Each structure stands twice: as structure tokens, then as C-alpha cells.
Amino acid sequence: MAYTHLSKFDEDRLLYDLPISIYKKLVNKLNENFNYRKLQAQIKKTLPLVTTKFNNHMGAENIFDELRTKMCSVGTLGILLKECKLDSVWLILYRPEPIIIVKHPSDDMVCNTLQLAIGEKLHLSCKAVGTLLSYQWYHNNIKLRGQKKRKLDITINSCEDAGEYNCKISQVIEGEDEDEEALNSVLRTESVFVTIPYIPVCMQQQPPILLEIEENEDLIIKCKARSHPKPCYQWFKDNTMLEGKTSNVLHIKQSNFNVGGQYYCHISNSMSEVITKKTLVLVHSPREKAIAKIALIIANDEYENLQCLMKPRYDAMRIHNRLKKIDFKVICFLNLSLEQMRNAIKIFSEVLTKGVYGLFYYCGHGFKMQESHMLAVDTPESFLRKDSICESELLAMLQQKDPTLLVTILDMCQTVPQRECNPDIYNEIPEILETNINYKSRKNLRNLVQAYSTSSYCPSYERESSQSGLYAMHLSNYITQNIPIIKVFEEVGKSIDKVLKGTERNQIPMYSTNTTKHFRLTDAIQSERNPSPMLNNLNELMAFSKKSFEIRLSEIDITAKITVSLMNSYLNVLKVSVHYSGDLKLSFFTSATIKSNNLSCNEHGKCYIFNPQICQGPLIISISKNGITYLHKLHIQQYIPPILKRLQN
Structure with a gap:
């Protein structure tokens, strides 16, 4: 089929007679996404005599040279492009067909x-x-x-x-x-x-039978019905109609004790009517308050001797971001050794005093023998219990100063080590630490919440199709909600159970608590005239601000901007970015390479330094242009948060 009326050129015009600009456009468009292969296949099918020199490695330029040699015209190329549906290329030669x-x-x-x-x-x-x-x-x-x-x-x-x-x-x-x-x-x-034919009112969602709210909290009750025509709603309290409350959501702002009572909704259309179940609303007394809310998050996934994990670093970032939204000060670390984990927990424990809400979240490898054990990234392949941090050791450290609320969340497997892989662990006599003895002998330990991503002796799953782990994804949906802490983990368990299938149903989240008050992670922080010295010290240890500066490379006439920041709020991962214009070659290295330093670079002028406090010597930034190389030394020890030095001691 010819498209003479649409052609921008005479269809009898030979390809070699086209303007060079049109030739370049055709070649570039055909090289995009290997479009020329479609044209090549169509030529072989339609014009076999033209394809005598074709092979699978020819680009658009070679195909056009052959077509021009064979005296192909614009019209012939137009037909070939249309038949192989390369309309974006066809439009270089033709005007669009109207719709x-x-x-x-x-x-x-x-x-x-x-x-x-x-x-x-x-x-x-x-x-x-x-x-x-x-x-x-x-x-x-x-x-x-x-x-x-x-x-x-x-x-x-x-x-x-x-x-x-x-x-x-x-x-x-x-x-x-x-x-x-x-x-x-x-x-x-x-x-x-x-x-849609008329449908009588049919309830889809009943309001709750009991609703407990806090003083000064908004009252929200929902119901939902289906009908045609659309249903009309009217809310009542204690059989008295509430003026203006005519949607499926009853919203009364800033509740007080006067809003307590029974509520229901009358729903009707031209065909029928129904009355919802009654909701009893109870208003609680004023909420608990904390003098500070502090969290420690440790994510381990790059194991040296055990199978590496995919999700912990993303799970930690997800929980970190949610906790920040509800005013937690968050200490977040990635891939710690056993010594570093103990130091991090010790630093955290120092600020868990009376009046403080503390939350500990760990995601990584773990196992269960009598109690739960967390594994650091330097855990040996055949490990013993002494190569881990057990839960009693963790609690002994975190409860030394009696925090008002302590929440520990272990997002890890609770399976028993395989005997064929770890035979010695079954003959090991566990070392009993004095701190653990003191912890277990204490009485009246209250306001402790212990949560687990799975139940005893069961696995915890990661899904390749999801960026986050199963437990962290569901926990993040509830951890910021204004509900009692017990309710948070209850809802997480229900939510996970709804989506589990097959072997994943072995993962049953668990929690235990001995709280005596209605604590919520969203409880407000009361201001103190004289903040705790330990809290001030923690602020100083975590102090970090992104720094940017320019360097002028007169030898190669280049100005580059260097930015030092934290990667996704991990205190022990520095990101060094080099911003520049022009054609440069960048590389990063340290004068003394350390395996555990984990220097990671990409092609876009970014370098990630894991655990920079143990990096010996400066970071060398190599910038090359036109055969000239410039080396810039960046003394990264000047940029790290002070807490990293304590992490290493």
C-alpha cells in the first residue's frame, strides 16, 4: 500500500538522495531498542535479493547502506516500515495518518x-x-x-x-x-x-460493638451499606438524632467524657431501611507520657560465613521511618559484628532510665535454643551459643535502669540449628553471665513487651517479590497507629495470618507482655526543664550534619562538588557523592584496604563506606580527564558521628 498523500518526500526518490539529516534520524531511530532487527526480518521476508549480505550483527547503518546500494526508494522503505509496525520510524518520512x-x-x-x-x-x-x-x-x-x-x-x-x-x-x-x-x-x-436495577439496603460493614477512646481524641465510627439508589445515612446517640451527621462515617472532633454512650446509624433508600448494631463508646482518662522515646535498630544481612539475606536493610529503613513519624529518636546500624552489637546495646541501655520508652528492633539471622539468639555478621559457619547475643543478655542490659516501657522486637527465625551443620552447639555448656543471673533474679519486672516475627522453633520468611520482609511490612502498617501497644502486635498477627499461604503458614507472629498501663507508642513526650545528662550525651554522640564543599582542579579545569551524608539514616554508612559536569572518570579507594570496611562504589559518582570508623587512612577520590589524573584525599574520620568510635571500642 502506498501513502503518497502522506509522504514528506517523493516516494520514487531513492534513499541515497535523502538529506543527511533525515538519514541520521532514520538510523538513530532504528538503533533505538534494536528496532533495525524488525526491519531486517521484514526485508528478508519481502526483498530476499537485498539480504544477501545481511547477518545478525548488522546495525541500522549497514542495512541502509545495502538498501541504498540496491536503489531502494522512499516508498519501498515506507512499506517495509509499515509492515513491521515501526510507526515511530515511518513518521520520519510520512505525515501521520488521521484517526x-x-x-x-x-x-x-x-x-x-x-x-x-x-x-x-x-x-x-x-x-x-x-x-x-x-x-x-x-x-x-x-x-x-x-x-x-x-x-x-x-x-x-x-x-x-x-x-x-x-x-x-x-x-x-x-x-x-x-x-x-x-x-x-x-x-x-x-x-x-x-x-443497575434497584437493590435494597444491604449492610457491608457494621460499626464496632465497643470503642474505647482517649480524652481529647476524635471519635470516628464507620459503617457501610450497599443499595441502589444510593443509601442515606443518619446517626443517633442514645436514640437522639445527631444533626448534620448524614454520612457513613461519624466524626466528632476533640472528644470529652460527654461523648460516651451508645451510637447507631439508620440507613435507608426508597426501597428499604436498616438500623446498624449499637456501638458503646467509652472515654479513657488522660494518656501516659514519656520523657523521651528512643529506639535502637540493628539490621544484619551481609554475613561473612552464613547465607546472606535480602530484606533486613529495607526492613530496618521501613521501621526507622515509621518510628521517626511518632517522635522516636532512632539509632540505626547496618551489619554489625558481635562486639559492635554489644557496644550498640550498651550505648542504648545507658539512656533507658525511668520515664523513657525504649524500643529495640533486630532483623537478621537467629535461632532458638532454650531462648532466642541473635547472630552478628561475623558469626562463624559452625557457631556456638557464645557466638551470639541471647535474649536474656539483651534484656539484662536494657533493663538495668528500669525504663518506663521496653519493647523488644526480634524479626528473625526461631528454628533450632541443624545438628549436622552445628554438632558442637549441642555439647556446649552455655556460659552464664553475671548480668543474666541478676536479670533473672529480679522481681516485679513490669511494662515489658516482647514481640517475635514467628513462634518458637519456626522459620521467618522473606519474599523475593516484596522489597520488605513479611513481618516488617505488616508491622509498619500498625506501629504508628494510635492504639495500645498490645493491640499493635495483635493486629500485626491478624494481618499476617490473612495473607499466608502454603509453607508460609508456619510463620505465626507471637508476643508477650506484662504491661500494667495502657501504653501506646504514640504517647506524647513531656518537656523537661532539665533534660537527662544521658539524653544530652546521646544527642552529642549521634550528631551529624550533611556537609558539602567544592574542589577546584585547575590542572584539568574542573570544579567538583563533594557531599558527605548518611545512607538512609544508617549511622555507620557514609555516602560520598561527587557532582560534576563534563566527561570525567571517577574512582574511589582507601590507602589501606580492610575487608570489613566494605567500600562500595557505583558509576554515578557515589561511594558508600560501611563502618567508616575502622577505615585506616583517607578516602582517595581519583578524578581523570584527558589522561590527567587528580587525587583528592578525604579524611572521613572527620565526618563520622561520634557514636561510631564508641561502637568500635
Whole structure:
């Protein structure tokens, strides 16, 4: 088929006679995403005599040289491009074909109205001819997400799905020059109207039977019903109508003791009416307050002798960000040795005094023998219990100064080590630390919450399809909610149980608590005139501010900006970024390489230094241009948070 009326050039014009600018555009467009391979296949199919010299490694330039040698014309190339559906290349030689709708959604129907019941499928289709077409279906002039094909297949799920459906067919052609605006053509198909038969009121969500709220907290009660026509709502308290409360959500701001009582909703339409279950609202006395809320997060995934994990660093970042939202001061570390883990816990324990809420979150490898054990990144392949930190050691350190609330979360496996891999651990006589004896002998240990991603002797799973681990993903959904701490872990367990399938059902989150008050992680922090010296000391230890400075490399006439920051708030991971313009070659190295230093670089001028406090010597930034190399020394010890020095001692 010829497209003479659309061609920008004479179709009999030979390819070698095209302007060089057009030639370059054709070559560049065909080289994109290896488009030339489609053209090559079409030439072999249509013009076999032209393909005598073709091979699988030819690029667009070689194919064009062969076509020009064979005296191919613009019209021949246009047909080849159209047949292999390379419209973006075809448009370099031709003007776009106008949109013509050849099938409207109502063409197969007796009339343009359909009556569908809730749960039935709506199938519509349309078709247009033209160049570079895109489809977008609309419902009542609102875009339907994800419906960008010729066919619309959806389920009628509610009465709101009634109404007008049509499709917008668009053609967007980029201008030939950068300054030329894109050509945009749009047509709408004829509409199809969907109606839904009348449905009596049917409850979908009842309000809770009991709702406990705090003083000065908003009262929110929800219910939901389905019907057609749409249901009307009217809320009542103790059989008295509440003026203006006519939505499915009852919202009364800033509650006080006067809002206590029984609430229900009257729901009706022209066909029927129902009354919801009654909700008893109880208002609690004033909330607990903390003098500080502090968390320690340790994520281990790059193990030296054990299988590496995929998710802990992402889980830790997720929990870190949620805790920051509810005003926790968060100490976050990645990939610590056993000594570093103990030092981190010791630093954390020093600020867990009376009035402080403390939260400890660990994600990494672990096991269960009598009690839970956490494994550091330098754990040997055949490990013993003494190579780990057990839960009693952890609690002994964290409860020395009697924090008002302590929450420990172990996001790890609770399985028993395999005897064939770790035979010595079964003959080991565990070392009993004096601190553990003191901890276990103490009485009246209260306000302790212990949570586990899985139950005793069971695994904890990671999913490759998800960026976060299963437990952390669900925990992050509830940890910031304004509910009692016990309720947080109760809801996490319910939420996980709903999604587990197959072997994953072996993962059953557990928690235990002996709290005597209604603590919440969202409790407010009361201001103190004289903050604790230990809290001030912690602030000084964690002190870090991003630093940026410029360096001028006169030898190669380049100015570069160097920025030193933390990677995703991990206190022991520095990110060094070099910002520059022009064609430079960058590399990073240290004068003394240490295995555990973990210097990681990428091709975009960024370098990550894990545990920079143990890096010997400066970081060397090598910048090369035109054969000239400039070395800049960055003394990273000047930039690390002070806490890292204590982490190493």
C-alpha cells in the first residue's frame, strides 16, 4: 500500500538522495531498542535479493547502506516500515495518518444502554485506524485506571459503576524539531450507558460493638451499606438524632467524657431501611507520657560465613521511618559484628532510665535454643551459643535502669540449628553471665513487651517479590497507629495470618507482655526543664550534619562538588557523592584496604563506606580527564558521628 498523500518526500526518490539529516534520524531511530532487527526480518521476508549480505550483527547503518546500494526508494522503505509496525520510524518520512474510528462500543448493541447487576461483567470494545494510537476508557468523564486497551473488561462492583462509558483515542506525534510542539489529535467514541436495577439496603460493614477512646481524641465510627439508589445515612446517640451527621462515617472532633454512650446509624433508600448494631463508646482518662522515646535498630544481612539475606536493610529503613513519624529518636546500624552489637546495646541501655520508652528492633539471622539468639555478621559457619547475643543478655542490659516501657522486637527465625551443620552447639555448656543471673533474679519486672516475627522453633520468611520482609511490612502498617501497644502486635498477627499461604503458614507472629498501663507508642513526650545528662550525651554522640564543599582542579579545569551524608539514616554508612559536569572518570579507594570496611562504589559518582570508623587512612577520590589524573584525599574520620568510635571500642 502506498501513502503518497502522506509522504514528506517523493516516494520514487531513492534513499541515497535523502538529506543527511533525515538519514541520521532514520538510523538513530532504528538503533533505538534494536528496532533495525524488525526491519531486517521484514526485508528478508519481502526483498530476499537485498539480504544477501545481511547477518545478525548488522546495525541500522549497514542495512541502509545495502538498501541504498540496491536503489531502494522512499516508498519501498515506507512499506517495509509499515509492515513491521515501526510507526515511530515511518513518521520520519510520512505525515501521520488521521484517526478514524471504525468501531464504536455500541456498534454490536441494539441500543446504547445496558442493564447489569452487581457482580456481572461489562465488556466493551472499539477500534480506530491511524498512526501511534493510544486508548483510554472513561466512566462519567473520569479516567478508568489501567484501562488503556481497545477492549474494556471490568466487573460491576457497586452502584457507583452505573453511568456513561466511552473511550478517548489519542494520537500524539512529536515535532520534527525540539522547538516544534507535538501534534495531538483526540477523538471520543460514542457512549454506552450502564444501568443497575434497584437493590435494597444491604449492610457491608457494621460499626464496632465497643470503642474505647482517649480524652481529647476524635471519635470516628464507620459503617457501610450497599443499595441502589444510593443509601442515606443518619446517626443517633442514645436514640437522639445527631444533626448534620448524614454520612457513613461519624466524626466528632476533640472528644470529652460527654461523648460516651451508645451510637447507631439508620440507613435507608426508597426501597428499604436498616438500623446498624449499637456501638458503646467509652472515654479513657488522660494518656501516659514519656520523657523521651528512643529506639535502637540493628539490621544484619551481609554475613561473612552464613547465607546472606535480602530484606533486613529495607526492613530496618521501613521501621526507622515509621518510628521517626511518632517522635522516636532512632539509632540505626547496618551489619554489625558481635562486639559492635554489644557496644550498640550498651550505648542504648545507658539512656533507658525511668520515664523513657525504649524500643529495640533486630532483623537478621537467629535461632532458638532454650531462648532466642541473635547472630552478628561475623558469626562463624559452625557457631556456638557464645557466638551470639541471647535474649536474656539483651534484656539484662536494657533493663538495668528500669525504663518506663521496653519493647523488644526480634524479626528473625526461631528454628533450632541443624545438628549436622552445628554438632558442637549441642555439647556446649552455655556460659552464664553475671548480668543474666541478676536479670533473672529480679522481681516485679513490669511494662515489658516482647514481640517475635514467628513462634518458637519456626522459620521467618522473606519474599523475593516484596522489597520488605513479611513481618516488617505488616508491622509498619500498625506501629504508628494510635492504639495500645498490645493491640499493635495483635493486629500485626491478624494481618499476617490473612495473607499466608502454603509453607508460609508456619510463620505465626507471637508476643508477650506484662504491661500494667495502657501504653501506646504514640504517647506524647513531656518537656523537661532539665533534660537527662544521658539524653544530652546521646544527642552529642549521634550528631551529624550533611556537609558539602567544592574542589577546584585547575590542572584539568574542573570544579567538583563533594557531599558527605548518611545512607538512609544508617549511622555507620557514609555516602560520598561527587557532582560534576563534563566527561570525567571517577574512582574511589582507601590507602589501606580492610575487608570489613566494605567500600562500595557505583558509576554515578557515589561511594558508600560501611563502618567508616575502622577505615585506616583517607578516602582517595581519583578524578581523570584527558589522561590527567587528580587525587583528592578525604579524611572521613572527620565526618563520622561520634557514636561510631564508641561502637568500635
